[in-house]
Structures are given as structure tokens and as C-alpha cells.
Amino acid sequence: MASHSHSPHDHQRERGAPRAFFWGVVLNSALSGLQLAIGIGFGSLALIGDAIHNLGDVAGLLFGWGAERLSARPATARFTYGFGRSTQLASLMNAALILMAAGVVIVEGVQRLLDPVPVVSGPVAWAAAAGIVVNLLSARLFGSGHHHDLNRRAAVVHLLTDAAVSAAVLVSALLVGLLGWPWLDAATAIGVGLAVAWSGWELLGEALSASLDAVPRGIDLAAVEAALRSLPGVENLHHLHVWGMSTSRTALTAHLSRATAGGDDGELLQLAQQRLADLGITHSTIQIEPPGGCAEGAAHDAR
Numbered sequence: 601m602a603s604h605s606h607s608p609h610d611h612q613r614e615r616g617a618p619r620a621f622f623w624g625v626v627l628n629s630a631l632s633g634l635q636l637a638i639g640i641g642f643g644s645l646a647l648i649g650d651a652i653h654n655l656g657d658v659a660g661l662l663f664g665w666g667a668e669r670l671s672a673r674p675a676t677a678r679f680t681y682g683f684g685r686s687t688q689l690a691s692l693m694n695a696a697l698i699l700m701a702a703g704v705v706i707v708e709g710v711q712r713l714l715d716p717v718p719v720v721s722g723p724v725a726w727a728a729a730a731g732i733v734v735n736l737l738s739a740r741l742f743g744s745g746h747h748h749d750l751n752r753r754a755a756v757v758h759l760l761t762d763a764a765v766s767a768a769v770l771v772s773a774l775l776v777g778l779l780g781w782p783w784l785d786a787a788t789a790i791g792v793g794l795a796v797a798w799s800g801w802e803l804l805g806e807a808l809s810a811s812l813d814a815v816p817r818g819i820d821l822a823a824v825e826a827a828l829r830s831l832p833g834v835e836n837l838h839h840l841h842v843w844g845m846s847t848s849r850t851a852l853t854a855h856l857s858r859a860t861a862g863g864d865d866g867e868l869l870q871l872a873q874q875r876l877a878d879l880g881i882t883h884s885t886i887q888i889e890p891p892g893g894c895a896e897g898a899a900h901d902a903r
Contacts, residue, residue, distance in 0.1 A: 684846025698800030731766030
């Protein structure tokens, strides 16, 4: 007997997410324009680097927003799993954007460090302060749900990293104004680029793992296996697979073998699905087999 579960949580989407993406795009677009104008006008490469990263935020938020909407579309005859994978692709593109932006800032920072230019610190400091406020506010709009969704977490990583970048630019501008060291702006830009590259590299690794059907972050495979093996009447299991259908939905397939013939398969499946839901797996397909079934499956896996 096989059973396919589809938890109600699969279809629950955070109502605030589209609003968060919308306001994130609006606020960061306005901020990027302001920072570019001031950075170019008053000679701050660090602020220009912050603005470039903010533009990456805008593009990343647009990717994430589009993927969020696409993933909510129902499955079709061709795309039988639906479009949940689009959120994983958006995370991958976001990571690539972060790394490219970091590379541009680092290269420009090195060039400016070798040939410093005067920096007017006052306007730069105010623009950096605005960047801190806008990015923290945008990240706050996503609430706490982003911890369980790679696509939304990618957006929040963008925003929080940029808030930290803006804080570094603010400190740099104040020190340049106090000490008169124009090279400090370029050095800050290089540091900003390296910090952004680190966050982008981590996100890239996680996005690539998701695209290769790795066990999603937050899912303890050993705990999942133990939960299924400890079910009453279960002798063994095989063909256990866990992967992400999207950045917020986890799927599982498994074959369970009974210790003895008979028993209520429906009750066993219901209990299994309850335990899996407690472990964060909302979409499961489980095959119940007679005694000895898992031994055959294990032999087949070995071949």
C-alpha cells in the first residue's frame, strides 16, 4: 500500500511576502539612485560600491518576487511538480549577482587605493545612514518566516549585508572627515567587497546544493530515518530520499516493511506523516511492503 501526503502547510504562503518584495524594490531603487548621485558627485567609491550592491538587491528582489509568484502556480501536465524550483533558481541568480557586484567593488577599490581622490564626507555619511535605515526596514518586512525559505532568506541576506556595508561606509566617511585620509574610503570599499563576496559565496553553495537535490538545510536525515524506523510494526525501510521541491517545501519518498503480515496500513501511514510533518517534511510518498520487502530493496540498492 502506498500513500501520498500533501500537508496544508504546502499551500500556506506568507501573506506579507509579496508586500515585502514590493516595498523592498521601491525603497532600494530610490536608495540606489540617491547613493549613486552622491557617491559620484562627492567622490566616494565606498558609497558607489554600496549603491551597486543595492542595485543587486533590487535585481535579486525582482528575481525572488517573480519566482515566488511562479512557484504558487498549479502543476501542469508537463510540469507535474509545479514551479517550486523557480525559487531555487532565483537564489542561484541572486548569489551570482552578489559575487559579480563584489568583484566590481574590489577591483575599483584597489585602483582607487593606488590613486586616491578627495572625498566630501558630509553628504556621503548621510547617504550611508539612509542606507542602514532602508535596508533594515526592508529586511524587517519579511518577518521571521525567511528562516525556512531559501528564496526569502536570500533576499534578507542581501538586505542585511547591505545594512552592514552602509554602516562601514558611514564610519569611513566620518573618519575621512575627521582625519582627512581619502585612501580610507578606498580601503573601506575593498573591505565591503570582500564581506559581500563572502555572503554571496555561502549563498551560492547552498543554492547549488538545493539544485542538486541535497537534503534541505534544517532537515536532520538521521532523525527522519529514526522516526520512520521507530513506527510500531515497522521492521525496516529503504529507498529513503529527501529533497527540496522548492525553497520552502520538502519532499520525501520511502519504503517501509512491516515486521508481520496484517495490520492497519492506513493508521501506520497517518502516524508516519504526522511524525514527518513535525520534522518539517510536508510532502511525502510512502510505500508499505510485506515482511522481508526491505531486504529485497536493500539488495537492489546495492546493485
